[in-house]
Amino acid sequence: MAETDNYKKTGDPNNYFPVNKSYIKRKKIYNRIAYGFAALAFILGAFPVFHIIYSAFIIGYKYLNWHFISTLPTGFPIGAKGGILNAIVGDLYLVVIASCLAVPLGIGSGLYLSLFGKQRANSIIRLLNELMIGIPSVVWGIMGFYIFSTNAGLGFHFGFSALAGGLTLGFIMTPIVTLLTEQAVHRIPASYIEGALALGATKWQATKSVIVKAAMGGIFTAILLGVLNIIGQTAPLLFTNYYNTGTPTGITGPGGAVGDIAMLIFIYIHEPSRILHYKAEAAVVVLLFFVFTLDIGMRLISWLTVKIFEMF
Amino acid sequence: MLKLKLNHKDDLFKFILSIFVFGIILIFLTVVTVILYYSYPAVSRFGIAFLWTKEWDPPKEIFGAATFIAGTFMVTIIALIFAIPLSLGIGIFLEEYCPKFLKGFFTIIIELLAGIPSVVFGVWGVLTIVPWLRKYIEPFFKSHFSFIPFLQVTENIGYGILAASIVVAFMVVPIIASITKDSLAAVPKITKDGALAMGATRLDVIKDISLPFSYRGIYGGIILGFGRAVGETIAVVLLIGNQAIIPKSIFGVGYTISAVLANTFTFAVISPIYASSEVELALILLLVSLIINIIGRNVLQRVIGGKLSRAQFGGG
Structure with missing residues (x-):
């Protein structure tokens, strides 16, 4: 006032x-x-x-030198000398095996979700995918053990091996690739697809000639994010493919286990040896290098895709 | 016949794609069936009392999950107590206060946090958080706050519920923060601009417009963060101390469901009932994660649609 x-x-x-x-x-x-x-x-x-x-x-x-990533671990305790080549090779095995399962399955069902199917059925499948993303990785590991690794009872009896670990990781990767592929197809301007369909193309022809090309960046992003997700997984590998200090002799059965960077870190940090703790930290740097490279590569691809869309 | 179909309609294409979809459904059914099938002996033997029996004695074949459930929920709740204010602050900062040209870069930093693998967090906890707690925090609490229940320090070792919670909190932060950010971004800009034009400060806008508008999304983010924290395994194994006791203080050591699975499941398979009890622990985790994710998804659907944020796909 x-x-x-x-x-x-x-x-x-x-x-x-x-x-x-x-x-x-x-x-x-x-x-x-x-x-x-x-x-x-x-x-x-x-x-x-x-x-x-x-x-x-x-x-x-x-x-952190060339020696570290190009030699197998030796010495006592194992790993005190030498590098982590076993783990890098092993990660390659696991990623390839997981991708062989998850990429076709994920892209296929992502395309199905965005092209076919009824609203209701699709929302259920989408729900299942989102639920699978939420399932803790240790539960996946137990499932992988009973399906792939165990030598008793039902299952594939692969033993602790790259195939068992890789397929379990593939199970984790599939829903991620599915959901992101679907989103990538959704981001294509509707006029592209409708234009192709209006010209008389079947959905297969539209997919082949328009959708795959236009959504290429998004699908690559989906795969990279899937790989990024499984490359750091440790818990599922505990029960399906423990660890191997050498190179694998096969991908199933005894001798089929592979090393893995995340697993190597987990094992080294448990050892009562200072030198292995240092090596674990060096392996952390290598793992983070892979993870961040994938992350940034993924961002670059999706950024470039957006830019290319803007050009037309 | 087939050729005609292929040219005319997309039946074959649709059929092939639906096989892939069937594969997805099969994966989901596999995980649920395996866990239910192998936990059935324990479920039928111990019944619902499994949830509140404290003994976990493999030689005598007495199994109860109460200790691990208590540990899991303590870690989760304390992690959320740290993570919720932090991630609300981050979400608000990124959406409302951050200078425009830095927003993209800062968002990437928070999303990088989501991509860091859980074992890396564990190693960081062992080599950074644990010594820090042991050297500074625990002696401080021991000399000043030991009269408060839940804050007594008995063994000054650094490992324990608190160390695990701090690290799990950092793993949950990107999920809640990015969902908070997305929910705040869904607030109509014109409403906010109107309030600013009337002389409201940013704080007024956040308090009276943005938060009331987007609180559902924030709840959804917290629910999903809870789901992630419950199932966190490797970082917790490395930090919690792995002792099957119900901790009386946040500095005490304990055990979580996921940690006991990671540590003992491979030994457990020699005895059917032991293995089955461990799978029943996994069943608890699975059910909690399914229920939490169904609720969280329903809450989020209404706010930000089906949009998935990058941070939801963690680094394992």
Whole structure:
């Protein structure tokens, strides 16, 4: 009220509205404080990303050389000398086997979801996929053990082997590829597909000549994200393909187990040996290099796809 | 015949694709069936009492999950207590306060956090969080706050519920933060701009417009984060201390369902009932994750549609 009285006294129109200046000041200060807290939360959240890289690098840097990624582990305890070639080769095995299962299955059902099917049935399949993404990886591991690895009872009796581990990882990867393929097809402008169909193309012809080309970037992103997801998995491999310090002799049965970078880290960090802890940190740097390369490659591909779309 | 069909309609194409879809359904049925089938002996032997029996004694064949359920929920709840304010802050910062030209870069940083594998988090916890707790936090609490229940420090070792919770919190943050961000981004811009034009501060806009509009999405994110935290395995195995006791304090050591599976499942398969009890633990995890994800998905569907955020696909 004081300000209105002030207007009556002075006749200054700038003082007409009853503005409580201290109230505004307080609001602005609260806003600043909220800004500060939000920024602090972000810094705290971003801190582990940098600190994980930094601490792994600081401890593991003296092992990071060509020798480390090009030799098999030797010495006592095993791994004290030599590198992690077994794990890199093993990861290659696992990713290839998992992709052989997940890529056709994921792309096929992603295309089905976006091209055919009734609304209701599709929403159920989508629900199943999202549920499978949420299933903890240790549960997948137990399933993989009983389906692929066990030598008693039902199942494929692959033993602890690359095939068993790879297929279990493929099960984890499939729903990811499916959902992202479907989204990639959805992102294509409807006019592309409708144009092809209006010209008399069947859906197969439209897929072959339009959809696959237009959604190529998105499908690649889907596959890369799937690989990114399985490359760091450890829990499923505990029960399906434990670890191998050498190269595998096959992909099933005894001698079929492969090394894996995540598994190697998990085993080394359990050992009561300082040198293996250092090597585990060096392996963390290698694993993070793979993960971040895939992540950034994936982003580049999807960014380029968007750019190419904008050009036309 | 076949050629005619192929030219005329997409029957063959549709048939081939539906085989793939059938494969997906088969995968889902396989995991559910295997877990149900192999847990059946334990379920029929111990019944519902499995959930609140504390003994876990393989030689005597007495199995009960209460200790592990308690450990799992303690880790999950404490992780969420850390993660929720942090990720709300991150979501709000990225969507409302962050300068436009940095937004993309900052979002990528948070999403990179989601891609870091769980074993890497575990190693980071062992070599960073545990020594930090042992050197600074636990002695501090021991000398100042030991009268508060749940905060007593008995063994000053660093490993325990708190170490596991801190690391799990960082693994959950990207999920909740990115879903919060997506929900805040779904608020109509014109409403926010209108409020700003009327002289509201950013804080007023967040408090009175954005959060009331998007709270459902944030709940959905928290639910999905809960689902992720419950099933977290490798990082927890490395940090929780692996002792089958119900912790009396957040600094105590404990055991979670996923940790006991990771540590003992391969030894358990020699005895059918032991293996079956372990699979029943997995059944608990599976059911919790399915229920949580159905709820979370339904909540999110209404806010941000079927959009999946990058952070939902974790790094294992």
